[in-house]
Amino acid sequence: MNFDKEFDASGLSCPLPILKTKKALADMASGQVLKMIATDCGSVKDMQAFADQTGNPLLSQSEEGGKYIFFMKKK
Amino acid sequence: MTTKKMAIIASKGTLDMAYPPFILASTAAALGYEVQIFFTFYGLQLLRKDLSDVKISPLANPAMPMPVPMPVFVQMLPGMESMATMMMKQKMKKKGVASLEELRSLCQEAEVKFIACQMTVDLFEFEKSDFIDGVEWGGAAMFMGFAGDTDVCLFV
Incomplete structure (x- = not known):
């Protein structure tokens, strides 16, 4: 999937992946896509909850070798 | 859509009890909530510039996991x-949990x-003068002015 910005939250625990996602989205334009990588398995449900509550759609999430990869579109 | 609000009372000054208010406040803020934390009694220690006195005690804390009994x-x-x-x-640090200082400044940001x-x-x-900048000083009535109109209100 194409993306406009990427950041790696590997090794960080709750709530840092969410807080850093929020920060990363802050300076993106509407419609742009953020790729986020995390190792915290709690981030799977947290990212979905973040998407539901903020209205930024979570386009996809997948797991690869212990890493969780999220693509989120800025609303 | 009206902005959701959360109010927290932070009344404890130990390391373990310092985390919940800052974690919930920073997360709620990231979700778009307007958040206030009222620091009272020992919770006030969490607003000091120097947080090195914020400690955890194994004493009277039987649930604390110990490397050896x-x-x-x-x-x-x-x-x-x-x-x-x-x-x-x-x-x-090893598990990637934010320090209190970091969470606190993320809250302020x-x-x-x-x-x-x-x-x-x-x-x-x-x-x-021992406390960080950006703190407002107030009392119970001031807190209730905000808390009375919140969606989530917690005592920690």
């Missing part, structure tokens, strides 16, 4: 509290409002 009379020896705090901080209890300051004769 430790009888209570050992836990009360001098230095045990500092050792437990050091070990806990090392573990948190996200415009979480910190209210410090004026009565506690007077009671313990604290120096206001």
Whole structure:
């Protein structure tokens, strides 16, 4: 999937992946896509909850070798 | 859509009890909530510039996981509290848990409002200059002015 910005939250625990996602989205334009990588398995449900509550759609999430990869579109 | 609001009372000043208010406040702010934390009694210690006195005690804390079983009379020896705090901080760092300082500044960046209890300051004769910038001083009525209109209100 194409993306406009990427950041790696590997090794960080709750709530840092969410807080850093929020920060990363802050300076993106509407419609742009953020790729986020995390190792915290709690981030799977947290990212979905973040998407539901903020209205930024979570386009996809997948797991690869212990890493969780999220693509989120800025609303 | 109206902005959701959350109010938290932070009344404890130990390392373990310092995390929930800052974690919830920073997360709620990231979700778009307007957040205030009212720091009272021992919770006021969490607003000091220097957080090195915020510690965890193994004493009277039977749920605290210990690397080796430790009888209570050992836990009360001098230095045990500092050792437990050091070990806990090392573990948190290793597991990627944010430091209190980091979470606190993330809260401030996200415009979480910190209210410090004026009565506690007077009671313990604290120096206001020992506290971080951006703190508002107030009382119970001021807190209720905000808390009365919130979606989530917690006492920690």
